[in-house]
Amino acid sequence: MPDPAPRASLTSKAEQTRATIADAALRLFRRDGYDRTTMRAIAGEAGVAVGNAYYYFGSKEHLIQAFYDSIQVEHAEAAGAVLQRDRGFDVRLRGVLDAWLDVAAPHHEFAAQFFKNAADPDSPLSPFSAESTAARQASTELYRRVVEGSDLKLAPAVRAELPDLLWLLQMGYVLFWVHDRSPQQARTRALVARSVPIVDRLLRLSRLPVVRGVVDDVVALVADLRTD
Secondary structure, three states, X not given: OOXXXXXXXXXXXXXXXXXXXXXXXXXXXXXXXOOOOOHHHHHHHHOOOHHHHHHXXXXXXXXXXXXXXXXXXXXXXXXXHHHHHOOOHHHHHHHHHHHHHHHHHHHHHHHXXXXXXXXXXXXXXXXXXXXXXXXHHHHHHHHHHHHHOOOOOOOHHHHHHHHHHHHHHHHHHHHHHHOOXXXXXXXXXXXXXHHHHHHHHHHHHOOOXXXXXXXXXXXXXXXXXXXX
C-alpha cells in the first residue's frame, strides 16, 4: 500500500487537487457504497489520473482517514461557541455532542454503508485502529477542553482519565446514531439530551467518600486497558 503525499509538503494547488479527490470519493461512497467504489472510479470522478489519485491517497482507507480528520476539524469549530460561552459541564458536554450530530448529519447514510468495515477490529477504518490515531486524539483533545474549562470538581485521577472516557461515550452515541432511522436521527438527539444530565450527576457524585472506592477501581481499570 503506497503512502500518500504528506500534507505539509503540498502547495495550495495540490491541496485543491487533494480536496477534489476526497470530495469525489465521498460522492461515490454515498452513491455506490464503500466496497464497490474503486480508486480508478474515484480518479475518474475527480478528473485526475489514477496515479495522481494514489499520489495523494495511498488507498481507499487513506481517503476515509482524511474524511475522519475533516469531521474532527468541523466538529471542533462547531463546538467552539458553547465552549467559550458556558462553564457548566452538562451544557458543555451536550453542546459538543449536539455539534457532532449537526456535523455528521449529512453523512448518516454513508456512515451506515461503511459501518460494517469500521466495526471490524482488524480494519484500518476502525476508530480504535492505529490508522485512526490522529482523529481519535483530536476528538479526545476536544473532550479535554470540555472538562478543563468546566465547573466540574473532580479528583485528579478521574480528571486525567475523563477525556478518554468521554470519547468512549461518544462512540456509544455514534453506534446508536448509525442504526437510528428516526427522522433527522431524533432518537439519538433525545438520548443525548436525557443522558448528559445523568453523566453530569454521576461525575459530581464521584467525589463522595461512599463511592470513591468504586471510582478508583474504574480509573485503575481504564489505565490497565490502555497499557494492555
